[in-house]
Amino acid sequence: MTRQRAIVIGSGIGGIACAIRLQSLGFDTQIVEQLADVGGRAYVRRVDGFVFDMGPTVLTVPHFIEELFSLERDAAMLNEPDFPPSVLAEGSRVVSGASGGPNTQRYVDIVPILPFYRIYFDDGSFFDYDADPVNVRAQIARLAPEDLDGYERFHEAARAIFERGFLELGYTYFGSLGSMVGVLPDLLKLGAIQPLFSLISKYFKSDKMRQVFSFEPLLIGGNPLKVPAIYAMIHFVEKTWGVHFAVGGTGALVKAMVRKFEELGGSVRLNAKVDRIEVEKRGRKRVATGVTLANGETLAADLVVSNADYATTYLKLVDKAHRRINRDALVKFRKQSMSLMVIYFGYRMQDGDPDLRHHNIILGPRYEELLTDIFERKILADDFSQYLHIPTITDPSLAPAGHHAAYTLIPVPNNQSDIDWDAVGEGFADTVLTFLDERGYIPGLRERIVHRSFVTPDYFEEVLGSHLGNGFGVEPRMTQTAFFRPHNRSEDIANLYLVGQGTQPGGGTPSVMMSAKMTVREIARDFAIDPRIVGGVPAGIADDRPLAMERAEV
Structure with a gap:
């Protein structure tokens, strides 16, 4: 047959x-x-x-x-x-x-990659995010001791959401409204329907800890201010099985x-x-x-x-x-997700380079307002946050000897905005790379770069066929x-x-x-x-x- x-x-x-x-x-x-x-x-x-x-x-x-x-x-x-x-x-x-x-x-x-992410705050302090409970509690104690008790309560809430939302319902196909109505009472009881940032704010007083435990949906196109709290399960997904390369x-x-x-x-x-x-x-x-x-x-x-x-x-x-x-x-x-500007660059190593990690989250001076600019107002703000990825820390084969291959990813509005990326792309890339240089993340970067290129929301729309250039x-x-x-x-x-x-x-x-x-x-x-x-x-x-x-x- x-x-x-x-x-x-x-x-x-x-x-x-x-x-x-x-x-x-x-x-x-x-x-x-x-x-x-x-x-x-x-x-x-x-x-x-x-x-x-x-x-x-x-x-x-x-x-x-x-x-x-x-x-x-x-x-x-x-x-x-x-x-x-x-x-x-x-x-x-x-x-x-x-x-x-x-x-x-x-x-x-x-x-495996450890830590999962190093999260830098605008004041230069950082949080190494991983699955080690001793390490996590020690860093909370260092940066926001007032949130230690809140973390314990958040940990249990996230565990319950993970067990119900991921382990039990993760593969559920909601092909009918009835299939969803049946699970709503459980999700309401777990607090998984409210916005994630609202849930996080109930447990953490510190702005830094609220950012640490809410940023992850950005990696899948979600606005922490709007995404449902069921996405708190990401914390436990990573905690249970880790982050890998x-x-x-x-x-x-x-x-x-x-x-x-x-x-x-x-x-x-x-x-x-x-x-x-x-x-x-x-x-x-x-x-x-x-x-x-x-x-x-x-x-x-x-x-x-x-x-x-x-x-x-x-x-x-x-x-x-x-x-x-x-x-x-x-x-x-x-509603389509936000888009991205991604800058790819290769640069020469030098002695005394800062101790960056494989995955680095570099947060700007604003968090909630910047998210609103990106997702709702759809404007390109003067400040930005970014995800700096340096895989050659783990795998040197991705670059010529003595060099790093890196990219830095900046969330930006999708093409529902009126941003002319042909006009602003080069200048914005310069601004981001200058920031990494002058703020000391990669000092002397501009003199050490041997390759630079970037993509904007236009790449997502015109090459990948994403509606409105969504990421x-x-x-x-x-x-x-x-x-x-x-x-x-x-x-x-x-x-x-x-x-x-x-x-x-x-x-x-x-x-x-x-x-x-x-x-x-x-x-x-x-x-x-x-x-x-x-x-x-x-x-x-x-x-x-x-x-x-x-x-x-x-």
């Missing part, structure tokens, strides 16, 4: 993870990628001997990665426990100095995932920009039947998964005549969480699915891997596939039409 075909649009981490799972589920799967190499937002820039990860650099929950590398052809493992006892056991995070399980280590080396950079992980996918029999096609998703009308139903590329070639498929930006998928790839739910008005109404898809806020977030199964078109940061559960490397599993579980249900024993051919499909077709009506 002929194996059915699946096409995945886009080779971001979520798209590749989904493709691996589809291939293991019994589909012949092809990834079509518009760029010249794989990765999507996790693209890699190589220049003058430097290797720059252009996107995500923080890896958590390594057992999600191990699960992908453990998949076999026609053995989907969708019914295996999402959080087996082995990954919850004390000491499961680090094994012999490595973070990856035995199957991961066949493809890529993943190592793929030797060779995140791009090495992407390449390893592609290798796994191809070993399973999947294929990747580069420089293959999708012009539209083909939809066939069958009576009152709309069914995705493949894609047409920008060169005019049509690729037929039994199902299509889009790892492209959610808004771009519907606004540019699906004709509006086929969209009853995801109409232009709804898609454009959804992280749909912004995570209460009205765009769970059921209210874009759905992984299209409500309009049978056999069309979405995966990645714009869908459930949300942004961030672990979440897009979770998204892939959630999406493929929906596909398995729609195609009536037993995920335990596939045998190479989807079973139980009448007349070659998946069950989803019976539910998608326009």
Whole structure:
């Protein structure tokens, strides 16, 4: 019997993870990628001997990665426990100095990073953020002793949110309003619906501690002032499994995932920009039947998964005549996350360099007001905060001998603003690098730089195809969480699915891997596939039409 075909649009981490799972589920799967190499937002820039990860650099929950590398052809493992006892056991995070399980280590080396982040405040003091309870309490005692008791209470609140919101509900697909209503009482009881910053402020008096324990949603496109407090679980996700780094950079992980996918029999096609998703009308139903590329070639498929930006998928790839739910008005109404300016630079080392860390968060003089400028007012303020990433502290191979490869990432408004990045980009980059030099983070930086380049929100919009140049898809806020977030199964078109940061559960490397599993579980249900024993051919499909077709009506 002929194996059915699946096409995945886009080779971001979520798209590749989904493709691996589809291939293991019994589909012949092809990834079509518009760029010249794989990765999507996790693209890699190589220049003058430097290797720059252009996107995500923080890896958590390594057992999600191990699960992908453990998949076999026609053995989907969708019914295996999402959080087996082995990954919850004390000491499961680090094994012999490595973070990856035995199957991961066949493809890529993943190592733990300590501290997770060094967080610098505008007065020059800093907080080394990690999972060591003794260290955390000692630093709170040093910077804000009045908050020690508050930390203990916050710790227990975050633990409860983590256990319910992540361990129990993390893989829940909220495909109906009823599925969300059933869990609301628990979330209300835990205080997980209120804004995160409001929750944090109940436990901490110090502005510094409020910033330390609320900044993490910025790494997935969330405004700490607006994101629901369920995101306090990030603290416990990191505390439980740590923060990790793929030797060779995140791009090495992407390449390893592609290798796994191809070993399973999947294929990747580069420089293959999708012009539209083909939809066939069958009576009152709309069914995705493949894609047409920008060169005019049509690729037929039994199902299509889009790892492209959610808004771009519907606004540019699906004709509006086929969209009853995801109409232009709804898609454009959804609030997009902020964007980013990312400056990539290589510089010469010198004796006496300050003791920076792999991950550095450098906070500006304002916090709440700056967040409001970025997310709500959409203005480019004179001050800024930044995430300074120096992976060569861990992996010197990413730069020529005697040099560091670094990037610094500055949250900025998306292109709903009227900022002309062609006019202000160079000057803003100069300002940021001058700040790092003159404030002593990297003294003499301007004289030591041997490579400098940057991207702005225009890169996200024009190259990556992100609506309004968003950096992280749909912004995570209460009205765009769970059921209210874009759905992984299209409500309009049978056999069309979405995966990645714009869908459930949300942004961030672990979440897009979770998204892939959630999406493929929906596909398995729609195609009536037993995920335990596939045998190479989807079973139980009448007349070659998946069950989803019976539910998608326009």
